Amino acid sequence: MRRFQLLSVCALLVGLVAGAGADEAAADLNWAGCGITKKAFMAELAKAYEAKTGINIGIAGGGATKGIRNAAAGNIDIGGACRTSLESRDDERNAHQIPVAWDALVVVTHNDNPVDNITFEQLKELYLGKITNWKELGGNDAPIELYARRGKLSGVGRTLRELVFNNFNQEFETDNLMKSSGPVESAVEKNPHAIAVTGISSAKKRDFKILKLNDFEPSYEHIKTGEYVLYRPLYLVTQRGASDQKVKDFIRYAVSEEGQKIIRQQGTVPYTEAMALVMKQLDQYDKATKSGVYQTGAGSNI
CATH class of the missing domain: 3.40.190.10 (Periplasmic binding protein-like II)
Structure with a gap:
């Protein structure tokens, strides 16, 4: 179908x-x-x-x-x-x-966070609650605070579940569930320990860091060719x-x-x-x- x-x-x-x-x-x-x-x-x-x-x-x-x-x-x-x-x-x-x-869906964090790149598998483990400290991603020794959309039918949440987990019912291991992408993005701008996934089109208009995924930046060309995989x-x-x-x-x-x-x-x-x-x-x-x-x-x- x-x-x-x-x-x-x-x-x-x-x-x-x-x-x-x-x-x-x-x-x-x-x-x-x-x-x-x-x-x-x-x-x-x-x-x-x-x-x-x-x-x-x-x-x-x-x-x-x-x-x-x-x-x-x-x-x-x-x-x-x-x-x-x-x-x-x-x-x-x-x-x-x-x-x-x-x-494209992009992984975002605070500007002061030293982490610049994350792997696809690390992204999955973050949402499963298996990675909980920034030092596990090459960052500081500090707890990771994951922010996500509430529910399972939002555009970001549903696409993330599809592309990363192949499961539209996948639960995310976080207590920081927000009603829309706006509050998620605002939290990341303010919280040095925060991480989240959002759409690149809105992320580019925010004041935070967009991480590489599997060493690929979510650039125009990388999205166009599919080298950046979360499109x-x-x-x-x-x-x-x-x-x-x-x-x-x-x-x-x-x-x-x-x-x-x-x-x-x-x-x-x-x-x-x-x-x-x-x-x-x-x-x-x-x-x-x-x-x-x-x-x-x-x-x-x-």
């Missing part, structure tokens, strides 16, 4: 780009959802679209789950998400997702079968050459520039399916 979905969106993108010259719309649109998607490109994309068409797009946060479910229900015109929708849930089944960019798509979300021409026109703009250029200017990898990552994702999905990750993930709670 996941393989079919990914190949289908590739075909959809081709059609949308081909039809990017649609008539301009003449009414406001509302967008809400993933804060990382908002910071990655959405604010700038909406501003450019308004300058081009005169259409103002209202932007609100609320997280990926809000973006998916409100768009699926028709409560907003367009949602933003950094995770895939869940067909097992009635309130997400009617969501239609269009990938427009690539994001994920960022989506625009609409109600399945929606016929609003204003919404279609904006989606076409987002995936057009002009829209993708604006995304690139924000330091975010446009989806169409790294299509090789789609095949890498298909391999990930195949491995995850064989290991049972999608079956175990069906009952995850917020």
Whole structure:
């Protein structure tokens, strides 16, 4: 099913780009959802679209789950998400997702922390509670304070569970659970013993250190090539079968050459520039399916 979905969106993108010259719309649109998607490109994309068409797009946060479910229900015109929708849930089944960019999950810590690099296996052991002192990572003799998102359906939390653990129900060994990525990032800025994972698009706008993973920086090129392994798509979300021409026109703009250029200017990898990552994702999905990750993930709670 996941393989079919990914190949289908590739075909959809081709059609949308081909039809990017649609008539301009003449009414406001509302967008809400993933804060990382908002910071990655959405604010700038909406501003450019308004300058081009005169259409103002209202932007609100609320997280990926809000973006998916409100768009699926028709409560907003367009949602933003950094995770895939869940067909097992009635309130997400009617969501239609269009990938427009690539994001990466990054490990972050306080600026004064001497650690610069972490391995994939060390990251896993951190969240399992097996590494608890910074000296185990080559740092000072001090306790590690891990911060994470509350629940299991946030974009960051769900993607981390998928890419690192192949288990959407994986528990994280920490008492520092926050309601959203903003408080997580703020805690890391202030706490010299803190560590967390967040999206690079918001991390780049914070005052803390972004660590290398397996000696690779989460640079534009390393994400684009897949050498930095914790990458994920960022989506625009609409109600399945929606016929609003204003919404279609904006989606076409987002995936057009002009829209993708604006995304690139924000330091975010446009989806169409790294299509090789789609095949890498298909391999990930195949491995995850064989290991049972999608079956175990069906009952995850917020």
